[in-house]
Amino acid sequence: MREVAGVANVLFITADQWRGDTLSAVGHPCIRTPALDALAADATLFRRHYTNAYPCGPSRATLLTGLYPHTHRSVRNGMPLDARHGNLAQEVRRGGWEPLLFGYTDTSLDPRGRPPGDPARDTYESVAPGFTPVMNLSELSRGWIADLLAKGYDIAEPGQGREPLYDPDPAGETAPGGFGPTRIRAEDSETAFLTDQVLRHLAVRQGQPWFVHLTYVCPHPPFAAPAPWHMAYDPAAVPAPLRGPSAAAEGEQHPLLAGLHRAVPLSKFLNHAEGPASALDAAGVAAVRAAYYGLASEVDHHLGRVFDFLRQSGQWDDTLIVFTSDHGEQLGDHHLFGKLGYFDQSAHIPLIVRDPRAAADAGRGRQVDGFTESVDILPTILGWLGLPVPRQCDGRALLPFCHGETPGDWRDAAHWFYDFGNVRERIESEHGRLQGNECGVQVIRDARRKYVHCTGLPPLFFDLERDPGEFEDRSRDPAYAGEVLAYAQKLLSWRMRHEDRTLSHITLEGGYFEEEPS
Incomplete structure (x- = not known):
């Protein structure tokens, strides 16, 4: 292993709604994730990693700003992120890297100062300031749908976005006890398309430092996978959900839980389904879990393509790789689906960090049990690039863990x-x-x-x-x-x-200006 010298690249990957237990490297009973397992064997895996907020917009606001949600206050999808808060892309750009985005950031931009007709005032799916969106894939998925149209697919209403494209193919082979495949072929799927875009772009960036934020939407619902991924897992063999005898019985625990059982429709997870998600029977939950694992394995397969490209192009040992998620997924546990409530399944997410430098050899294959959080990603990446971490950042760099060390004053809990x-x-x-x-x-x-x-x-x-x-x-x-x-x-x-301390380190008094050191 050689030290990173003239070229320092960053590949920052998120897979939407990926649970922290859904890796074979941490002992999951059925999931197969060979690419991520191989990455973990050459990196540091953090077993107790938690998001600090959910759903999508709040989780990514925290991930990109390094701020706890009680500071940035973008705590629901569509709740604007104050423009005064900097983010990872802006810090990286100041350091000389152009932060390239493949996917989305689900950012609700600050509407103040924007004219009434500005489209940014009408969506929570804007791009975070600082990123160069090479391929912006919001829920409308225009780039992907344009690719499908060019390949001859019959898309009845291209403006409807991604969700209709996850409808099952009536002519496809249905998995025993599960669902049929989507009518989009695996080589043309959303995950395959985004991976193709990244690989094409990186092919012309060799020898130049680059920063890529690759954000897969899968395994986010709708829970339907293309063939053959829809048959990758037997619903009869997936682990049963962790839940009580009925939603009504579990709902007695707390009014929030009972209300969520009533509020969340199954149609948010399965196209054309009816009724509350909490009413899905055991066979239905098993079918959903099998589809979810199929989508996750499809992402793992395509990550393997990206990792192979980095090795074959000689960039593997010049590239910091961070793999994580924005939040988890209940997946039927406690009769819930989605990212909501207070249970661990919504907050526990994966994290693998591969520092290519020789200093990290002592941490290769290590699995860390200390509590880490989404706010730690920004200082980790900036620290690796040798860039200053903003004073107001709530997280801490994870590089000592990657180097085989354990800071003595590390946190003993997670917060969300x-x-x-x-x-x-x-x-x-x-x-x-x-x-x-x-x-x-x-x-x-x-x-x-x-x-x-x-x-x-x-x-x-x-x-x-x-x-x-x-x-x-x-x-x-x-x-x-x-x-x-x-x-x-x-x-x-x-x-x-962890209150906002943007200016709390400065004192103006008695004719002098005093600034506390970092």
């Missing part, structure tokens, strides 16, 4: 935020109608306990040693009263330590 304001009318509260600013859910989770604080609803507390599945709320159990108080205080102290 969820705002259910978009479905608040379906969440019953004994205190009456919830206001928009009463829909926050803040979680602190360590190796032993998990405390969930809700702004306008009761808290929850889980003893993860006794109840790793999070079925027993102990917040009102007198035996846990002291611990509930201690975790609430710990959460408050954490929030206070």
Whole structure:
């Protein structure tokens, strides 16, 4: 392994809605991810990595700014990200790299100062400032659909976007107990198309430093895969969901959980499906899980193509590779689908970091059990490039772990935020109608306990040693009263330590200007 010299490249990959347990490298009972497993064997894998927010827009706001959601406050899809907050692309651009985007960032741009007719005022799918969008694939997926039209596909309404293209092919072979394939061939799928675009572009960038943010939409729903990926997993052999006997029984745990069971339609995950997602039976859940794993394996296959290109072109040892996700997916656990609520499945995501330098040889193949978070990605990438990390960044660089070290003062818990304001009318509260600013859910989770604080609803507390599945709320159990108080205080102290500090290091007094060192 040689040191990175004149050329330093970054390949920053996200796969949308990829659960943290969905890698064979961490012992998943059925998923096959050979490309990512091989990457992990030559890199550092972080087993307890968590997003700091969900759904898509909030998670990527945190990922790209390095700020906790209570600071950047873009906490729902469509909630604007204040323009004063810098991001990874802008910092990289200042350092001399052009940050190229293949995919999307789901950024709700600050509308202030924009004229009423500006299209950016009408979407949460704008591109984060600083990126050069080489291939912008929002939900409209215009680039992909244009490619399909050029290849002769009959697309009835090209302006409808990606979701209709995941309808099953009535002429296709249906997987036993599962779904039929999409009518888009595997070589023309959304994942294949985006990979082709990246490889074509990198082919003309050899010998020049580059920065690529590659953002796959899969395995995000609709949960339908092209052939042969739709048959990659037998629904009868996938792991059963972690859930109680019924949604009604589990919903007794908390009004938020009961409300989410009512609020989320199955059509968000399966085209043309009806009814609430929580009502899907065991066979249906198994079929969805098999399709989800097929989509994930398809992404892994195409990542293998990208990794092979880097090796064959001699760029493997010049390139920092970061693979992660924006958030997880409930996948039927606790009778939920999507990224919502307070359970680990929505927040736990994968993270693999490959530092090509010789200094990282001690960390190759290492699996880290310390708690890491999405806010750590920005300082990790900037640190590797030798660029300064903005003072207000809430995360910390992970490079010491990649070098075989463990910082002595590392965090002992993960933290994340969820705002259910978009479905608040379906969440019953004994205190009456919830206001928009009463829909926050803040979680602190360590190796032993998990405390969930809700702004306008009761808290929850889980003893993860006794109840790793999070079925027993102990917040009102007198035996846990002291611990509930201690975790609430710990959460408050954490929030206070991470308030916005853009200017808090400067003092203007007595005729002098004083700035605290970083």
